[in-house]
Amino acid sequence: MKGARRIFAVIVAVLLPLTLGAAELDMREYLLGHVGDSYGWHIATVRGEAVSVHLPVIVRSSVSGWHVFSSGHIEEGGSWEGFRLATGDEPHSGKLVEETPEGLLRPFDISITRNVLGLMVNSSLVLLIILFGARWYRRHNAMEEAPRGFAGIVEMMVTMVEDDIIKPCVGAEYKKYSPYLLTAFFFIFISNLMGIVPFFPGGANVTGNIAITLCLALFTFLAVNIFGSRHYYKDIFWPDVPVFLKAFPLMPIIETVGVFTKPFSLMVRLFANILAGHMMILGVLSVIFITATMGAFLNGSLTVIAVLFGVFMDILECLVAFLQAYVFTMLSSVFIGLSRQEPESVHDDNKL
Amino acid sequence: MSLITPDIGLIFWMTLIFAILFFLLAKFGFPIISGMVDKRSRRIEDAIAKAREAEERLSSIADEQSRMLEDARREQARILKEASDTRDNIIEEARSRAAEEAGKILSGAKSEIAAEREEAIREIRRYAASLSLGVAEKILRKELSSDEAQNAFVGRMMDEVERNTDKS
Numbered sequence: 001m002k003g004a005r006r007i008f009a010v011i012v013a014v015l016l017p018l019t020l021g022a023a024e025l026d027m028r029e030y031l032l033g034h035v036g037d038s039y040g041w042h043i044a045t046v047r048g049e050a051v052s053v054h055l056p057v058i059v060r061s062s063v064s065g066w067h068v069f070s071s072g073h074i075e076e077g078g079s080w081e082g083f084r085l086a087t088g089d090e091p092h093s094g095k096l097v098e099e100t101p102e103g104l105l106r107p108f109d110i111s112i113t114r115n116v117l118g119l120m121v122n123s124s125l126v127l128l129i130i131l132f133g134a135r136w137y138r139r140h141n142a143m144e145e146a147p148r149g150f151a152g153i154v155e156m157m158v159t160m161v162e163d164d165i166i167k168p169c170v171g172a173e174y175k176k177y178s179p180y181l182l183t184a185f186f187f188i189f190i191s192n193l194m195g196i197v198p199f200f201p202g203g204a205n206v207t208g209n210i211a212i213t214l215c216l217a218l219f220t221f222l223a224v225n226i227f228g229s230r231h232y233y234k235d236i237f238w239p240d241v242p243v244f245l246k247a248f249p250l251m252p253i254i255e256t257v258g259v260f261t262k263p264f265s266l267m268v269r270l271f272a273n274i275l276a277g278h279m280m281i282l283g284v285l286s287v288i289f290i291t292a293t294m295g296a297f298l299n300g301s302l303t304v305i306a307v308l309f310g311v312f313m314d315i316l317e318c319l320v321a322f323l324q325a326y327v328f329t330m331l332s333s334v335f336i337g338l339s340r341q342e343p344e345s346v347h348d349d350n351k352l
Numbered sequence: 353m354s355l356i357t358p359d360i361g362l363i364f365w366m367t368l369i370f371a372i373l374f375f376l377l378a379k380f381g382f383p384i385i386s387g388m389v390d391k392r393s394r395r396i397e398d399a400i401a402k403a404r405e406a407e408e409r410l411s412s413i414a415d416e417q418s419r420m421l422e423d424a425r426r427e428q429a430r431i432l433k434e435a436s437d438t439r440d441n442i443i444e445e446a447r448s449r450a451a452e453e454a455g456k457i458l459s460g461a462k463s464e465i466a467a468e469r470e471e472a473i474r475e476i477r478r479y480a481a482s483l484s485l486g487v488a489e490k491i492l493r494k495e496l497s498s499d500e501a502q503n504a505f506v507g508r509m510m511d512e513v514e515r516n517t518d519k520s
Contacts, residue, residue, distance in 0.1 A: 116361070275355070
């Protein structure tokens with residue numbers, strides 16, 4: 001025991017003055033580069049050479065029309081056909097801009113960025129998983145046996161979401177909404193999990209991007225409000241409250257705001273949770289690189305701590321991945337269920 | 353700032369890809385899975401209901417069976433009792449008939465014996481009469497061997513007849 005302590009002290013004494021020749025880490029660049037979007041997919045840097053997947057840039061300029069070119073041309077501050085990435089102090093920083101006589105213009109940009117590719121990969125994965133699960137039923141007699149293995153897991157998940165979330169929350173007409181809600185669940189769940197996978201083709205921060213969650217929230221908003229019952233709209237614009245609350249339209253205003261805050265909360269919740277998870281993991285791991293210049297001992301011991309915390313955060317994120325998919329689906333179901341509600345008091349009046 | 357400003361290109365692709373994904377899954381994915389699961393669970397429910405029904409029927413059959421067994425046993429007891437009654441009756445009757453018959457035979461024998469005895473008595477009487485007649489004859493013959501005796505006898509006889517006629 002005493003010998004071990006002495007050996008440890010010697011190792012510390014030897015390691016302390018050692019430093020690695022590492023560059024200073026630009027924290028802002030590091031975090032935003034990982035959680036944000038980019039035109040190419042940077043995988044790793046090997047001996048100073050960037051290994052990355054070049055993705056197609058698709059832009060339509062109001063001056064020069066459509067342009068399609070590889071993202072390789074605009075990497076490292078390069079310029080192609082008048083397009084380049086805006087730098088830190090310019091407007092649209094990090095986005096593609098066109099240099100025109102009138103100044104920098106932001107074109108209509110539907111490039112296949114990292115997140116778009118991640119979106120495609122994740123969606124294909126969801127499609128494969130579900131269609132594989134569904135294919136089992138074509139090959140077997142579902143009346144006689146239950147699927148096992150992978151198809152069994154798919155069936156279990158689908159049944160779990162449908163029985164635990166959709167049926168109780170939506171109510172009697174759940175069948176009409178269940179394909180959308182299930183699609184949303186599996187899309188969010190798979191995307192969350194793929195976001196945790198640290199290497200290509202995982203690692204794209206799809207569900208932690210506000211554009212994605214905005215679209216998802218918008219779909220729920222449409223599902224809620226297009227098929228809303230008469231009772232739902234009556235409750236918004238003419239609720240059962242004393243007349244003075246409606247004459248000066250306090251309640252209708254509150255209810256109308258509520259219509260928009262519900263999907264807004266969905267959007268922000270998913271976005272913030274996943275983004276925060278990514279940030280936490282990146283922050284914990286950045287400790288390794290920040291301390292690289294502080295000596296081998298400090299760096300080594302903090303690396304151990306950072307890795308342990310990283311493992312913990314990854315496991316936590318696996319839970320969050322499921323939880324956020326569950327919560328998004330459940331709240332969507334609840335909002336849809338509320339919009340399909342029929343007034344109970346009216347039935348009672350009829351009976352009396 | 354770029355983190356919380358939605359990018360139009362991403363919105364475009366998300367809408368497109370999610371719409372395709374939703375269309376494909378809503379057509380070929382989820383309805384098949386949940387439909388089959390529904391069908392299977394309905395079938396299982398049916399099977400359970402049927403099993404319960406069969407069980408109920410089985411238990412009712414068992415009830416019926418035990419009731420029938422009970423009935424049969426009671427019937428058996430009744431028949432046995434009847435049989436034993438009948439047997440007793442037959443034996444009783446036979447006994448009484450036998451006693452009666454025996455009485456009849458006995459009385460027949462008695463009357464026959466009585467008749468035989470009367471006959472025998474009569475025979476004996478007749479024999480005794482003829483015997484006494486013979487004796488009387490012999491005695492008479494011996495007494496009436498002389499004339500005087502004959503006369504005296506006739507005279508007594510005559511007296512006797514006279515007395516008899518007087519009396520009458």
